[in-house]
Amino acid sequence: MNIPIGHYLIFSAIIFVLGIYGLLTRRNMIALLISIELVLNAAAFNFAVFHCFMHGGDPAGTVFTLIIIAIAAAEAATLLAIAVVITKQRRELDTEKLASLKN
């Protein structure tokens, strides 16, 4: 455990920002899904890190990590299902072009 906490945090921050960057720039739905996963994982990673450094073996911190993983799984499943349906119907996953639900 020689690695200081700052390294972990910088790592998770990089992942988080990558995820945000992906969310801002990508238009493909799958890419967006991946970006969201990245953001969520960065957060979960942060939780795990803080848990280890702050509380030692207290299980409370890990619960959040697990919840985030569960939510991420559920969210991925839902989004993929939507993506499959949309692909079947519209043959594309470009969010700009799928904006017809709006208005």
Add this chain to the structure above:
Amino acid sequence: MIGNVFMDNLWLAVVMPFIGFILIGVFYRARWHKLSALTAIAAVGVSTVIGWASAINYFFGGYLGQTMELKKFQWLQFSANLAASFGVLVDDISMVLVVVVTTISLSVHIYSVAYMGGDPGFRRYFAFLNLFTFSMLGLVVSVSIVQIFVFWELVGLSSFLLIGFYYTKPSAVAACKKAFIVTRFADFGFLIGLFLLGYFACGFDFIYLTSNDTIQKLASQHVPIIGVDILTLSALLIFAGAAGKSAMFPLHVWLPDAMEGPTPVSALIHAATMVVAGVYLVARMFPLYCHSEFALNTVMCIGAFTSLFAAIIALTQFDIKRVLAYSTLSQIGYMMLALGVASEENTSGFSASIFHLTTHACFKALLFLGAGSVIHALETNDLRKMGGLAGYMPWTHWTFLIACLTIAGVPPLSGFFSKDAILMAAFGSGHYLVFGVALATAGLTAFYMFRIYFMAFQGNLNNESAHPHESPILMRLVLVVLAILSAISGFLPFQRLVHRGEIFHEHGLLIPVVSVLVSGCGIITAWVFYGLGLPIADRFAYAFGPIYKWAFNKFYIDDLYYIVTHKIIFRYICSPFNWFDRNCVDGLMDLIAKAILLSGEWTRKTVVGKISVYLLWSVLGVILIILGLVSWSYLGLSIEKGLTAIAVVALVFVFVWQLILNLLNRSEPLKKIDRD
């Protein structure tokens, strides 16, 4: 006692016409003419019965001289010891006024059924008449000055509504506005006087205000800068209100124009009842005026001046209703004069004033209704187009003649007695100039009344196209009843019934004889001028050229008002204010609205409908907040201030960003929103 029941239920007499007004005005259909008239007459009829029964009981049932407050309740509690109450005040003058108002109102209601028959506004007319009767009765039985003010405004409102009854006629609309504004202007003085009394006397009830302690208290306090005592000041201010309602000079301008209303309305409101409300108010506050010589002298001077002034104008007018309107002004001036010459020691002027008020209500209502009958037959107001009507309408002719004789003061008709009482009071008070003015006015009155009489009823009809006919039976009936009342009401032992303190009778025959002689001269002159068919009147008018022209144009008072209001007040005071209001006050509002609209349009462009853009905003915001917090914690300021500053910076940032977007014309998502 049966009368006692009536007196206890006097409030019903006030409320009945109001119920009638609500029924007719709210629940009836416009074409239910007969039912409207019946309801209105029934309501006023009940009031009349109760009013007469209570009055008879009061005057002849052993209550004489008492002042009673019935059904009194507190309406507004301003502070611990200042409250305005409503109720029914029973004393001599209120009973007299109740009788006068109900009787004249009932007559006018019945008369109007025939006069207004077939008018599309029939229901509205009767609803307003009932509203007026309610307000007037509420006014005369007021227990407190606040109550009288409320009803004062209500009679003003109903007068306004009835003057503007023919609201499609521009002149009627102008007249009703004029009446309302002039009386409102005067009521402003009344309101200030009311507040002054409430503030310094700590009470609004008439019984309290007119008690000696209160008067002493008011007289001992002085207004700081001017140096007048509160008693005089408030009495003068209240007289201003009274002068407005009673159309005293210089606030008389509205009354002649108020003749635009239907003639029965002129008879009821602008001759018999509402315009004497001012006299009633002064009489009601009489003990206050008694203790302020200046206020009483003002009342006297204005009354005397108005009576002479209006009589002179009445000599020259050709519109029959306008002559009668100026005659009303003159007679109300008489009443004011009588109040003014009364004093604490000798109050004969007081009872003379109320006496004249009563008889005047009868004969002036009769004159107006007679004129209404003539107008009904000829459909013109112009005296020059009348003439020889005696042969066509005998009933109207005879009743009108009786009314003319009454107002001229020919014994033994009622006008003689009341006018004589006033003359005697004026003479007895030692104001000989006022007595002279009153005597001159009496002569002029006789002259102009018989001028009307000879021009309208004698000679030949100057109007080929007209086919005069006698009026319907209802109108004739009312005329006859009123003629009888005007003839006999002078025999009432009035000075015994209505008085304040001792009255010194002067039983000399000198004054009655002189007044009858003066009136006789007036009548004979009128006969010579207009009854003989010679062009003497025109020659006189020519001889008196400028003076005649001056009087014919009502001494240019209306033009003076016009100049003062339009040329000076409107142009130099109102227009700048108007400009300021339009451009500065409204401009500021518009500026705020425009700024919000603009900022709304800007921020609207940020709502592009793309999640990635929203996310960008929120990320930028988070970054900004973090940066701010970090830098602030380095600067050592508190977090709250930091957050505020960040919010401000963020808003500025958003706006600047949006401005940039705008300038770069990247507002294409807006079109999508506009499409919907």
